[in-house]
Amino acid sequence: MLNALRARTSGSARRGPWxxxxxxxxxxxxxxxxxxxxxxxxxxxxxxxxxxxxxALSFTGERAIDAGEALIAALPDHEFAIPGHLVADATITCVDHDNGPEPRMTVEAEFLLLEEC
Structure with missing residues (x-):
């Protein structure tokens, strides 16, 4: 997923803190x-x-849900390294569990990035 994201945004695409x-x-x-x-x-x-x-991220399967729970636990204390920006707030806004044949968890988060002077 990371490599696909980087490849899609390489070249002349506008790069920002996102x-x-x-x-x-x-x-x-x-x-x-x-x-x-x-x-x-x-x-x-x-x-x-x-x-x-x-x-919004989804985690499908028991192992993936464990990874999603780890993300939820790690996010509040994570030190982001985004040149020229400070992450002033990182908040989990919603966690939704679907207990179908293959369990799935959806995590939504919001971030406030401030431009450094």
């Missing part, structure tokens, strides 16, 4: 995590500017 953010979150999720969607919108306050990102 690519590094996605790569770090997917590395935390491990190979069992599947990116469902990513959204980005500008964010600013009186003193800061940056962007807010939302991500």
């Amino acid at each position: 690519l590094k953010l996605l790569c770090e979150v997917l590395a935390l999720a491990g190979p069992q995590g599947e990116l469902l969607r990513h959204g980005e919108r500008p964010w600013s306050s009186a003193t800061f500017s940056g962007s807010r990102h939302s991500l």
Whole structure:
């Protein structure tokens, strides 16, 4: 998944902090995590500017769900390394379990990235 993401965004594609953010979150999720969607919108306050990102990942199967639980546990303390940006907030906003024939967990998270001065 990481290599496909990097290949798709190489070359003349506009690179922003979103690519590094996605790569770090997917590395935390491990190979069992599947990116469902990513959204980005500008964010600013009186003193800061940056962007807010939302991500959704799915984990299918018992082993993958264990990896998703590890992501949930690791995310609050993870030190992101995104050049020119600070991750001011990383929050799990939703966890949904589907106990069908093959168990599946969907994790949604939001991130606030601030531009460093």
